[in-house]
Amino acid sequence: MRQVVVAIGFAACLARPVSAQTPETPEPTPQAVPVPIDPDAPKEPVDDGPHAVPVEPTRAAPPPIAPEVKANDVKANEWKPLQSAESPTDGAAIRKIVVEDNEKTTSETVELISQLEIGETWTPDMVEVVKSRLVSSGLFKDVEVYWTKADGGVAVHILAKDKHSWVIAPAFYNQPTNKGFGVGYGENNLGGKNQKLLLYGQLATGDSFFVGAWVVPAIGGSRFYGQVDTYLKSARNIEYSAPQSYLIDGDGANAVRPVRESRIHYLNFGATLGVEIVRGLKLDARIRGAKVAYKDVKLVDGASPDDVMKGADPLNLPKPGAEGYDISNELALTIDHRANWYGVQTGTRYHVSFEHALPSLGSDFIWWLASANAFKAYQVLERHNLVLKGSVQYGHDLPFQQELLTGGTSMRGWLNNQFRGDFRTLANLEYSVPVFSVAGFSVRALTFFDSAYTTFLRTSNPQRNYLPNSQVRGLDGFKNSVGVGTRFYLRQIVLPLLGLDFGYGLEARDFQVYLAIGLTD
Known part of the structure; x- marks a missing residue:
């Protein structure tokens, strides 16, 4: 079965993700535009221009x-x-x-x-x-x-x-489970001070949301930085049966099928304050809070009540999880020595974080999540690029809205959020080459390999109504994909033009197509 996923994003305007249920790629794909970072080493071969010899x-x-x-x-x-x-x-x-x-x-x-x-x-x-x-x-x-x-x-x-630093862009969606439109405004250099502003909203049959964020990379010219953001969404959740084998049959006994559908109302607000201790070493703290509610819980066509819970009432299916206030605090440490020379990335980035719920501030959920991410990029020849990424995450008693998701842009070749769990490891290898460049417009071609293992290590959280057999073991939770793609750049503006990926899920023996406008790291 072929699926086409069309998306628009302005992640270049964000320093940190603001959504709870957007799968964190081992830092994204499709990754197409230079983002504000603090490299410490030259990343481009020196020409013999006036800077080559001090005079x-x-x-x-x-x-x-x-x-x-x-x-x-x-x-x-x-x-x-x-x-x-x-x-x-x-x-x-x-x-x-x-x-x-x-x-x-x-x-x-x-x-x-x-x-x-x-x-x-x-x-x-x-x-x-x-x-x-x-x-x-x-x-x-x-x-x-x-x-x-x-x-x-x-x-x-x-x-x-x-560069031209802002963009107002419409988005039109025609996905298998999501049809609609949106419009966004992204400013990457607010007031000429390298501040970021993002305002984007969309109305769709699947995911309707508004996201806004203001990022200040240097408060008053100091080493301190901050961000305030909001993420308000009404989204349709489709939960899939857990894989019971390494290979996936499209319609057979080993198929991964949609079984429960619901709509989540998620109203989130957050703020981040951090300090760059030395060049490339950052420590920050984040506090966020969200109101979570569910409605319209039902079976997907072709599913039975036993696919959701043994003996479940089809007219009164259990919600995916508890409702209430989700308030948490996160501490993060980042070592960032990346550089991006007009689409060619080099350097390293390491990131570790620990997030935990705050019942003392009124959280109805008690959970924690530990994450570690690594990024390494090499310049090959003059304009070739090899990028390696990896991440490991584990959460304890994660509520439904905080669970780790795999599929879509986090694992090209699979459906959006097709796999979920409280443990996830992701790896990505991507190699890109220049195709042509004319008057500041350039095209790069790439090939990639995505790999992930996703499962629930525990299913004893009383605030969650898990699907049967969610504790995947052995190779059943190990999934991989390969593919090719393109990236389109315009040197005169900050935000990218287009990213297009064709991913083939090896275990599903099926491919997906992902079209992204303005989607970045």
């Missing part, structure tokens, strides 16, 4: 070398390297930071992203480091960095041309 003017106030001019095009009697103790090779202090070509992003924000400070020691290899940080922010379509002598030290010049 110093020999006459007062010379014009800077234009980005398109090569260093060997400059006359020898106009420029010469600094010598002896004055040379940045030996360490010279930064006396001045000059920001040019920025029309929207404030100069203070450019300096903040560059992570340069007056008085800091400057060395020639920092040219590419600073360029990598600025390009990886996703705010600039072109960046050049060079230096000149100034006041016994150096003046660092940054030429940063802004």
